[in-house]
Amino acid sequence: MSVIAVKSEHQYDIHICDDWLKTLTENITAYSRIAIFYPQSLKENIPQISIDSEVHYFPLPEGEAAKSIKTLATMWDWMGAAGFTRSDLVVAIGGGTITDVAGFLSATWLRGIDWIAVPTTLAGMVDASVGGKTGINSDYGKNLIGSFHSPQKVVIDSHWLESLSARDIAAGLAEVIKTGFIGDPQILEIMEKFDLVRDRSNYEIINELIQRSVAVKAHVVSADFKESFEREILNYGHTLGHAIEKHSQYSLRHGEAVSIGLVFAAHLSQIHCGLDATVVAQHIRLLTNLGLPISYEQSAFSELLALMSVDKKSRGKMIRFVGISQVGTTQRLEGLSTDELAHAYEKISI
Secondary structure, eight states, X not given: OEXXXXXXXXXXXXXXXXXXXXXHHHTTTTOSEEEEEEEGGGGGGOOOOOSSSEXXXXXXXXXXXXXXXXXXXXXXXXXXXXXXXXXXXXXXXXXXXXXXXXXXXXXXXXXXXXXXXXXXXXXXXXXXXXXXXXXXXXXXXXXXXXXXOOOSEEEEEGGGGGGSOHHHHHHHHHHHHHHHHHHOHXXXXXXXXXXXXXXXXXXXXXXXXXXXXXXXXXXXXXXXXXXXXXXXXXXXXXXXXXXXXXXXXXOSOHHHHHHHHHHHHHHHHHHHTOOOHHHHHHHHHHHXXXXXXXOBOGGGHHHHXXXXXXSTTOBTTBOEEEEEEETTEEEEEEXXXXXXXXXXHHTTBO
């Protein structure tokens, strides 16, 4: 087991282990009531936990449907009916949508109760479950309703990945690649050497990538918990990525939309930050090697521009992007004109 500490509104540990159930059980026995939220598809994989505490199991819808106000209202009702108090615990077992909504439930129930994240997807392990951001979607965009409410623990076990599709693995690796470009070039070196979509048997390499990616995010979050400045670097590729995800009506995985956003951000960085063309090409090569999309429909630009304008990273009428001048060196891009954005978008248009 490896443990990575995160300093936020409180300090908590991320456990990267090979027995999630043992680690989880060891950390929940002090609570009198425990609510376990999970997606319907994992019903057969959620064991009945045998402890003295009162344990409730609540299935949630799949995908982004879990992150709706309707689902959240149902969860609040369940918590009330079961009598959950401030001294009780929420456990989220699932992908990023489950940890996002269960974390937000924990933030809002009685103004905040403890929760533990057990991410079961690669994207959830390296991104959604780490950092304390919780929330749900609005009709106007992704994650527009939310709060910062860190878990007490994050329990990561890469054996959950055995049941994921190649598409889901590739989508999660987009987030891993992002952390490589903003903070750890060794991630990129590993990604050049291994085909982890087709060969998932190398747990040593998979766990190293998870650990390195989580370490990048943990370092950034610990320095800037509430996204005052430094934490914004984690949004590399996400400003356009979130807009594309919403525009596609979530037919694209989060990581697939981020993949397109990463290539767009690389082109912006080449134009406005002096990023070398070889690094732009590296973005394209690594992402296409995973079978991820790197382009989007040309006619969607005006709609994407409108969606980006209400992104939570925007300030007033100013859309903000993260750029890089070289691997590991980030900078904020803001005040770009529509024409400048359109010029970069042409490079990823189909």
